[in-house]
Amino acid sequence: REQEIEACAAFLQSASKIAVLSGAGISTESGIPDFRSSNGLWQKEEVREAITRSCFSRQPERFYYYFSQLFLSWTDIKPNQGHLALADLENEQGKWVGIATQNIDGLHQVAGSKQVIELHGNLRHAVCQKCGTAKVMNGIKEKLENKMIPLCDCGGILKPKVVLFGDPLDMQEFRKAQIWMAQADLIFCLGTSLTVTPANTLLQHRRHDSKLVIINLEATPYDREADYVFHAKVGEILPVIVQKSQTGD
Numbered sequence: 001r002e003q004e005i006e007a008c009a010a011f012l013q014s015a016s017k018i019a020v021l022s023g024a025g026i027s028t029e030s031g032i033p034d035f036r037s038s039n040g041l042w043q044k045e046e047v048r049e050a051i052t053r054s055c056f057s058r059q060p061e062r063f064y065y066y067f068s069q070l071f072l073s074w075t076d077i078k079p080n081q082g083h084l085a086l087a088d089l090e091n092e093q094g095k096w097v098g099i100a101t102q103n104i105d106g107l108h109q110v111a112g113s114k115q116v117i118e119l120h121g122n123l124r125h126a127v128c129q130k131c132g133t134a135k136v137m138n139g140i141k142e143k144l145e146n147k148m149i150p151l152c153d154c155g156g157i158l159k160p161k162v163v164l165f166g167d168p169l170d171m172q173e174f175r176k177a178q179i180w181m182a183q184a185d186l187i188f189c190l191g192t193s194l195t196v197t198p199a200n201t202l203l204q205h206r207r208h209d210s211k212l213v214i215i216n217l218e219a220t221p222y223d224r225e226a227d228y229v230f231h232a233k234v235g236e237i238l239p240v241i242v243q244k245s246q247t248g249d
């Protein structure tokens, strides 16, 4: 593993544009459970059925019941060594780093990363389904804690600004992420099973001569295409690679 880390550090040193595709696994070390790993609410079919666009439209009470269970526990969460290592690359080493994340937790930005595309939206904002007003999610959280459906002043139901199953992605942002992948000479896939479409199709846009490094606890369908694969925790491997690329030792 030492040699593989050295090789990735060398990639990083010579890379001029770095693109990152991150998933729920980069945030588990901050205490946010991912969805696909064995335990957790997501294994329950009724939860998966409820967190969808069609359930939100037909039965908002049911949607919010499960949505609250999934997300209300995410209080006082902080970026971990993985998020911070990416921010360091950009802010301390002056590298160009573009992060396309499937996460909705906002932790890359809290860590200090400046170029972040939130492919699946975020939990900071909500939009009224009737009048279209954008709201900050803070006020909504208290309502969810009291088991109330968050409503706009106009009486319309507020929808968190996250991409639910059945929702389209923001195509302008997705196109930008494709361009980042196409321009990068080094791509990191961090804590993602690479099974969620269309996010995983971003890898199809990479240059044939770009380097691909995957850090994920489990095997992914793209492991064979990668230059280096670490089946390990992002927070254990990435900071070491970043550190070594800086010092060269």
Ligand code: NAD
Pocket: 022, 023, 024, 025, 026, 027, 028, 029, 032, 033, 034, 035, 036, 037, 102, 103, 104, 105, 106, 120, 190, 191, 192, 193, 194, 195, 196, 215, 216, 217, 218, 232, 233, 234, 235
């Ligand atoms: P995913 O498909 O990205 O899978 C997560 C992967 O991370 C798994 O393969 C797991 O083995 C791996 N992993 C877990 N901890 C890790 C660690 N410390 N280091 C390296 N790898 C690790 O994501 P998912 O959980 O299937 O969720 C699907 C979608 O649900 C996401 O794309 C996102 O939209 C949403 N979600 C977001 C968050 C968040 O914002 N933090 C959390 C859960 C789910």
